[in-house]
Amino acid sequence: MALLDRIRRLLRRSRPASRVGTRRPTQAPRPRDAAREDVLRAQLQDNPNDIEAFRALADLVRRRAIEAPHADPLTAEAEPADRQAGADVAVWALAEELAGNPRGWYPLIELARLSLVDDHEGAMRRLGAAVERETSGRALADGILVLREAGMAQDGLGFGVGHWDPASQIPEAGRQVVLAALDAQRPADARRHLAELAAAAGDDAETGAVVDELTALVARAETSA
Secondary structure: OOHHHHHHHHHOOOOOHHHOOOOOOOOOOOOOOHHHHHHHHHHHHHOOOOHHHHHHHHHHHHHHHHHOOOOOOOOOOOOOOOHHHHHHHHHHHHHHHHOOOOOOOHHHHHHHHHHOOOOHHHHHHHHHHHHHHOOOOHHHHHHHHHHHHOOOHHHHHHHHHHHOOOOOOOHHHHHHHHHHHHHOOOHHHHHHHHHHHHHHHOOOHHHHHHHHHHHHHHHHHHHHO
């Protein structure tokens, strides 16, 4: 079964709002790394945007799904035909559960990353929801980066322009907008967005350092164009 089909089955499940981030009941023996899993889940229940804890738990459940492919994380009935797909589904289940927390923006970024190929429109909606939950620009920067890494720089640029506020968001958000424009081979747009970032920098040293870095990259792209 394709990953998207498994994801759709996850989305149709009823989800108890009070159990976000908690271990699901099971009759199976506790694995050796169960204590670490419990610690990570407790951290994520307290802060669903703890990126380090999420990645550690995602690595744990992914490795467990690959090492024990007979334990389908959706049904526990049949062995997944594709171990990697089974691991992706396990991570999806984790992110989808944590995204049930209204404070959880990072799980939405991970859901978007997993669904970009099979459900591009849905992935963009998840990225949009993430930036609505997190307004400092961190979610925006991560969302643009996800699109750039997927080879979708044009989408990343459009997404960034639609949500970026140079005056109120962290400089990394503007940096990702400019880099997306460069990846999309649009140096004129990169220059324009760099000017917006520079205008918002004022005396802020961090933003100034980002502007200096990007100025050299934009100039190089303009020369090559």
